Amino acid sequence: MSARVIIASVSVPALPRHVKFHFNKQREQWVILAPERLLVPDETSVEILQMCDGKASVDSIVGKLVEKYAAPHDVILKDVMRMLQDLADKGFLVA
Amino acid sequence: MTTMTKTKPETASKVQAPLAVLAELSHRCPLQCPYCSNPVQLERASDELDTQAWCRVMDEAAAMGVYQIHFSGGEPTVRKDLEDLVKHANDIGLYTNLITSAVLLTKERVEKLAEQGMNHIQISFQDSEAANADRIGNFKGGHKKKIEVAGYVRAAGLPLTVNAVMHRQNLHHLEDVINMAVELDAERLEVAQVQYYGWALKNRAAFMPTYEQLSWATEVVEKARESLKGVLVIDYVVPDYYARRPKVCMGGWGRRFININPAGLVLPCHAAESIPSLKFDSVKDHSLAWIWENSEAFRKFRGTDWMPEPCRSCDRREIDWGGCRCQAFALTGDESATDPACELSPHHEEIFGLASDEAHKEPPPFVYRKIG
Numbered sequence: 001m002s003a004r005v006i007i008a009s010v011s012v013p014a015l016p017r018h019v020k021f022h023f024n025k026q027r028e029q030w031v032i033l034a035p036e037r038l039l040v041p042d043e044t045s046v047e048i049l050q051m052c053d054g055k056a057s058v059d060s061i062v063g064k065l066v067e068k069y070a071a072p073h074d075v076i077l078k079d080v081m082r083m084l085q086d087l088a089d090k091g092f093l094v095a
Numbered sequence: 096m097t098t099m100t101k102t103k104p105e106t107a108s109k110v111q112a113p114l115a116v117l118a119e120l121s122h123r124c125p126l127q128c129p130y131c132s133n134p135v136q137l138e139r140a141s142d143e144l145d146t147q148a149w150c151r152v153m154d155e156a157a158a159m160g161v162y163q164i165h166f167s168g169g170e171p172t173v174r175k176d177l178e179d180l181v182k183h184a185n186d187i188g189l190y191t192n193l194i195t196s197a198v199l200l201t202k203e204r205v206e207k208l209a210e211q212g213m214n215h216i217q218i219s220f221q222d223s224e225a226a227n228a229d230r231i232g233n234f235k236g237g238h239k240k241k242i243e244v245a246g247y248v249r250a251a252g253l254p255l256t257v258n259a260v261m262h263r264q265n266l267h268h269l270e271d272v273i274n275m276a277v278e279l280d281a282e283r284l285e286v287a288q289v290q291y292y293g294w295a296l297k298n299r300a301a302f303m304p305t306y307e308q309l310s311w312a313t314e315v316v317e318k319a320r321e322s323l324k325g326v327l328v329i330d331y332v333v334p335d336y337y338a339r340r341p342k343v344c345m346g347g348w349g350r351r352f353i354n355i356n357p358a359g360l361v362l363p364c365h366a367a368e369s370i371p372s373l374k375f376d377s378v379k380d381h382s383l384a385w386i387w388e389n390s391e392a393f394r395k396f397r398g399t400d401w402m403p404e405p406c407r408s409c410d411r412r413e414i415d416w417g418g419c420r421c422q423a424f425a426l427t428g429d430e431s432a433t434d435p436a437c438e439l440s441p442h443h444e445e446i447f448g449l450a451s452d453e454a455h456k457e458p459p460p461f462v463y464r465k466i467g
Contacts, residue, residue, distance in 0.1 A: 004325025018214050018254040018282075020190055026112070026160030033162055033190040035215040035256055035283055036330070038114055089325045091254075091282050 005088040007058060009077065011095035013084055014054030019092050021049055032092055039092070048080060052093065058084065110388050110397070113353040114346075115163040116156045116189075117365060118149065120177070121357050124170040126196050127233040127463035128221065130260060130295035130302060133169060134368040137466045142358040146176040148378065150183045152355060155383040157187045161353075167194040167365075169357065172204070178211045185212025192217060194258070197244040198237050205244065209251040216248045217256040217285075223271035231264065233463050245279045256283040261312065262302035263454060269312050273319045277327055284327055286316055288334040291450075292366045292421045297462045300453035306337050308454075335436035336450050340411065341418025342436065348416060349397035353387060361386045363393055366421040370430045396420050396431075403431060405439045 007013065015021055020033040030046045032039040041049060051061045062077045069076070087093040122137040144152075153164065164184050171177055172195055184191045193208065197218040205216075218241055222228035228238035248255045257276040261269060269286070276284040288309070289295050289302045304312070316331045323329070335342045345352050345364045354362040360375040361383065367373060376390040387393060395401060399412050406417050418434030426435045426446050433440040435447070 006325075016254070017252060020214070022188065024160055024162065026158065031162060033214075035192055035217070035254060038162055091328050 005093065005095050007081055007084045007088055007093075007095055009057070009059045009062070009081070011058050011084075012054060012056065013052040013058065013061075013088075013093050013095045015049075015052060015092065016094045032087075034090075034092055037090070037092075045083060048083060052084075111350070112160040112384075113156075113387060114161065114351050115165060115353075116153075116161055117165045117167055117352060117354040118152075118171075118180075119167050119169065119354065119356050119365065120149070120171040120174045120180070122169040122466065123173045124168055124196065124464075125198055125234055126170070126237065127465055128231060128260070128294075129298040129461040129463055130262065130289045131464040132290070132293055132295070132365050133464070134366070135293055135297070136368070137169075138357040139466065143174075144355075144357065144359045144378070146179055148359065149176075149180050152359075152378050152383055153180070153184050153189060154187060155378075156353075157189055159384050159387070161189065163190040163192060165192045165194055170196050170199065172197075172199045178204075178207055181208055181213050182211040185214075190214050195219070196232070196237070197241045198234060200244045200247070202247045202250075205247040205251050205253070209253050213253060215254050215256065217258050218245055218248070219258045219260065220272070220275070221260065222265040223259075223268045223275045224265075227265060227268075231461075233461075242279070245281070249280050254283075255279060255281040256285060257281045258285045258287060260287050260289060262289045263304040263308060264302065264458060266304050266308050266312055269315050270319075273315070273323075273327075273329070277323065282328060283330065285330045285332065286312070287330075287332045288312075290332070290334065291336065292369055292419075292425050294462070294464050296425055298459075299450065300456065301458040301461055303334070303336065303450050303454040305454040306451065309333065309337055335418075335422075335434075336447050338436055339438045340436070341415050341422075341434040343415045344419035344422075344434075346416075347397075348395075348420060349387070349393040350416065353383070361390060361392075363396070364421065367392065369421050370424045372430060401431060403433060406433050406437075409439070 023030050062080050065076050066073050121143055122133055123140055181191050191213050192215045194217045221231040225238040229235050245255055259272045291299050316329055320329050349363050354365050359378040362375055373392045375392050376386045402417055406412055418436055420430050423432045423434045424430035427442050435442040
């Protein structure tokens, strides 16, 4: 029996093997594919997902976004954690 | 199938490509479930598309922008070339899903399928209790075999969906079915109430639950979703006989899905052959893209122009897209009629009153699915 994945700032998120994050050339669109599921992530989500490589921690992902957008750390951390937890609960992310 | 997607606005001139292809590789199946979603007239093995034809069709689908392919049936594992088809789909970037009864699978074959790029396997279960499950599928030892194969699937590192078809003769085991899915380490459970067309309509009185049984089941699912959050995703399909509004069948006719039958006929949904007036085109004669855009069967109920009143002026017309055409035909004899699942249909009360009466009587014996 598996347990719920809880995302923390030290978590190292990655996509599980059966979840495919890819660019559909015909539609010019990033998509997340999973069993009977299809998600079209928005631009910000695409950027975050590209960093979910099983090496970078949530902290380091947030750090890069804070730098790039010159936005407050707390705000970005909260948004990223919420998005990643939501994806984990849908089975699209492991950590 | 559940999809969550944002799509670009549609224009009249351009039909958006389908999201997924349902490839019915064969109507052959060792099980004889009396609620089978296949048509009552089944295609024979000698009429099935060959490997080359399926590969060409998959190429055409990928070129259209299709994301996923579901290998289904009948029982898709009766095809000896399944591994080759999976490999080809994977090579051209289609997300591959196997919808199987699992009783013909071995450990070696599951491993081979995983090697060839299978992304996900869905196994159907008839119940959590072996004796009743085997009775429903009319296949001795089937349940035990499914449990074994589910283990092979997880051992091969593949994600597993348990598809449990529920009805009045197993609904009382729903809690056990949920526990079974957790014990099998499934990622996902589909609690699919029988949908009544084809074989299931023949057997409606044997399967239809009462409103009270259904309400109880809905409560069980809601509780389990909360307690198993992040552990098991539960999709829940309710029979729309007790609904006030129809289901969004297939995400709308000719909008999201394309179904190819074993002989190569291209259908807007797996039950569409139950509507005798519809003419289908074959992948043997036309490209998939041509069929999707031009085939009469797809154009007939695509969009909202075909709708009668009260659908035409209904503010939900682009939410449910008129519900299920197969159900409208099966229950009213008119495929263009308002889906009787809608309470605005003049047939709603009579038909669903009848079904509710059936649900309160002793269930009749099954009419098992068979070819010929």
